[in-house]
Structures are given as C-alpha cells and as structure tokens.
Amino acid sequence: MIWSRIKVASVTVASNSRRTAAAMLPVLVVHGGAGDVPTQRAELSCAGVREAARAGYALLRSGRSAMDAVVEAVTLLENNPAFNAGCGSVLNEHGGVEMDALVMDGRTLASGAVSAVRRIANPVQLARLVMEKTQHLCLTAEGASKFARAVGVPEVPEETLITDYARKRWQRNLQPGSNPVECQMGKMGTVGAVAVDSEGNVACATSTGGMLNKMEGRVGDTPCVVVIKWKYTLCQSWLTCIRGVKLQSWRAAANAGLTPVLEGHTVGKFHSSSGGPQCLRVKLRSWRGHSGCGFNSGPGGGTAAAG
C-alpha cells in the first residue's frame, strides 16, 4: 500500500478483502490536523492518531455505527494534549480556550455543531448532542454552554484544557515583534475522522481550538456545513473531515507521482489531490454510492459537508 511511503500523521484502518455488499468490512480514517508537525512532537502525534484510529475501528468491527466510530476517535484526539482540540487547544488573544466541532451523519444527512464553546472537555460529543437533541445545526458560545448544562454535559475548569505547550506559544506571540499569523502556519490544525461502517453508511467529525491568538469569538469554517453539490440523491452528496497532515509530504508525493490511492479497496477508494498552497482535498466513495470529499483550508480551518 502506497501510504507506507508517505510520512503522514493520519491513519487508515480497513479491510483488504474483496468488495461484497453482504459482508461489508468498515473503514476509518483519522487525522491529527493540517500543517507540519514539529519534529519533537511527531512521535506523540502519530501515536495519538494511531490510538484514536484503533479505538474507533474497534467499535466499527463490533458493529457500531460510523457516527459512533468518528466521535470515539475524535474524543480521543480531544483528550490527547498533543492535538489542537479539546485539551491542548491553542489559546485565543486573552489566553482562553474557545473550540469548534462538527459531526455529520451520511445516513440521515443530519449534522450538529458547536462554535466558540468554552469549558467543555469534548466539543465533538456536544456537537453530536446538538444534532440529536435540537432542531438546530449549530449552537455558539454561551448558548452552547447553556445547552450543555441542560443535557447534563459537565463543564470543566478551563485550566484543564490548557497545556504548558499551548501557554508557551501564546506567550511567545504576545512578545513585541511576534507574528501570530506566521507562528500559526505549519502548526497542528483541526483534527477529524471519517468512517464507513458495516452498513455502508458514512459519518464524519471534526474538532479544533482554532487559530493561535485568535480574537475572542472567532469562528472558522470547522463548524460550517457546506453543501457543495446537492443533486437530491445520497450518492451525489459530499462528506468531509478527511484532512491531510504533513501537507508538504503529501504534495511532494503527488508531484512525484505517488498518488495515495487505495485501489480495489473493500469499501471504497481513497483519493488525494493537492489544491492551492494551503489546500488539500481527499475523496472517499463507499460501496453504497455515498461519496465524500474533504479539504483543509489551512491550519485551524476546515470545511465540511456530508452525505
């Protein structure tokens, strides 16, 4: 498989048996965020992505849904201080943590999101509750917190979400002459996962702390549902949250003809193509005809659409 030739902090777990609708084996793709992983954190990041992929895939193999799997995987990434989501999120200009997350279910075309939410350990789980327990697509800021309290999701002290690494980066950006935008580039971005379960249904989830030293209340594209191309049938709708890490490696691989494709895969094909300087697209198509395409718009950003 060509993936082994490309150093990326993302993991695909899937069967390699022949495609049969009657005995479908699931697939899960997990990523740890766009941008170059600093060398000293590469091992941690890769281990975290592997752990999340294995945990989510174990659920899929036990017959659980794609939604269960992606939420489980992203929950583990949020709990892992190595990633810019949940504990480990980058800090805003005031040194606080505000997080965005989204889930989408290709089976029902439902989605849920939270933006600029504070003091929640697992925003991805709260996003799922927005999808399941409200008539809305997105709740923001204090409104999201009130909803969390109403459905029994506990608040956590903000300090428990802040790592020494995040605080040091934030402090460095407060120094005279610092360039927050430059510092942001190349660092770990939004995390996410996409899965196809044994029923052939797709689901995805993303979560992020956003941009380093962002203004209070800044919302990126992570919690935004984007219906890119709607043609009234599931098979023509799109799904995202597949992101590339080590973008330069991916692009170098593509330039060298090493297109990362799982040809003849049980569940679907996995394509990658590079776009602009900060753009990476990945496409997934399931045996049921559901297809998904994700792209990252740079560290700390991302856009999602599901079917």
Added chain:
Amino acid sequence: MIWSRIKVASVTVASNSRRTAAAMLPVLVVHGGAGDVPTQRAELSCAGVREAARAGYALLRSGRSAMDAVVEAVTLLENNPAFNAGCGSVLNEHGGVEMDALVMDGRTLASGAVSAVRRIANPVQLARLVMEKTQHLCLTAEGASKFARAVGVPEVPEETLITDYARKRWQRNLQPGSNPVECQMGKMGTVGAVAVDSEGNVACATSTGGMLNKMEGRVGDTPCVVVIKWKYTLCQSWLTCIRGVKLQSWRAAANAGLTPVLEGHTVGKFHSSSGGPQCLRVKLRSWRGHSGCGFNSGPGGGTAAAG
C-alpha cells in the same frame, strides 16, 4: 420586463441600455426574506424593499462600490421594523434578539460575518468591519460585541430592536400546544442584497434575526461562507445573497413558463430556478465574468459564497 408579472417583495434596479464595458451601468437586487408575506404586511414589506433598493442604487449611480450599495440597502432593511433583521428581528426562546449577518466582496474575495450578536442596530455594518479590520471571517456572540465596542460601534438597548409584532408572535409560541416550527414557516426570513457596480464588481450582504423561538446561541447558515466551486479564477467563483420572496409565486411563475430572466441586460443575466420545497436558486453573471448563485434554505436560513 417579466418581473412586473410576478408579485414578489424584491426589487431589481438596473439600466436597460446595451452592454458596454466602457460605460457600465450598475445593478442592484434587494430582497426582504424568504417565505410568504402575511397579507396585512405585504404593502409595508414591498415599500421597504423598494426604499432600500433605491437608496442602494443611488449610491451605485454616484460611483460608489457594490459593497457600499448592498450595505446601505441592508442597513435600511435592518432599520425597518417590517423585516426579520435588526429592529424587527424574531425573538429567541427567552424573548431576546440574536442576529447574524454577512458581507462578501467579489472584487477582493474578502468576507466578514457576525453570528448571534446582540444589542447592535446594524449587524451588517459590523460584519463589514469584521471583514475590513480583522484577520477573521466571523466573530460570534460576546466576542463580536467586544469587537464592536473596540471599533466604536455603539450598543443599543435590546428593547429598541423588539417590535410589538415580534413580541406577540413570540408570546403566541409560548402558549400550550403551539408549534414554533410551524409558526416559523411562511414568515419573513433573512434579508439581503446583491449588486454589480459600475466597475463590474459584485458584492452581497445578508442579515437576519434567525428562527422564531430559536434556542439561545443558534446559528443558521446566513453567516457561513460557502466556497461552492473554486477554480482559481474570479470568473468561476460564486456569490449569493439573492433570495426570493413569495417563493410560491416564483415557483408558480416558473411552472407557467414565466422564468424571471432579464435577458440582454447591461450587466448580466438574472436567472431563477426552483429546487426542493424550501429551496430557491438565483444566478447572476456580470460582464466581467463574475458569476453568483444564491439559494435560500427556508425562512430564517441562507447560505452565501462570493466571487
């Protein structure tokens, strides 16, 4: 012109001279929100849309930009209690006003938005300031309010945004047996405007109070930028904020072959086609090759992308 045969609370102001790039005459389209206008409010709504269209178009004729024109038009709609934006916004479940707005500039591909913002008379103007004075695309809730204070935008008492009509609808929805979703359907939705100026540049703006009796912190798709189809050139990007009012009239017109098209227009063509039960798409193409397509996703919602 076929528009006169269709009763809609939207106005197009434009020249009908021949297309010449050297002496371009501008165009402005203003709408007052998706959904049926209650009969007793139809006259008020149509007068408000006409007033906004004339004010915005006066700016265009004096050489001002498309962005100036759409912000002016939407500002007037926000100030007009007949519309669900600014003063006149629908109330959330707690009887408060939370508003979303977005602007997009096709010349620079810049955009700015605010979501769930409170106590601001003209969210569309604040959205423009987000575009012009920050590195972010969207600020939400209290963060947006703090930004407003920082740039000198005054807060207004929430009571000044609440009309008797809005309060009565909110109270009716609190009564036993009421159905907030049903009550929302068919009422005035998000307002907006799109323009092409004498330079051939496009811009758009939207503003809304959202859904009646929505949960606190609910964010719809109004403040979400959607890059539907990006092909590295301006001429392939999209722009929205053109919405239909009196959807049933539009669809009935389309069914009867009365497609509302300004053929041979100085600046571009104006197309309409109906989608799903709550979907309307409108497309605009300027002489410079900029094209825009907008659709409404039902009352209180909307999606925007610009180029």
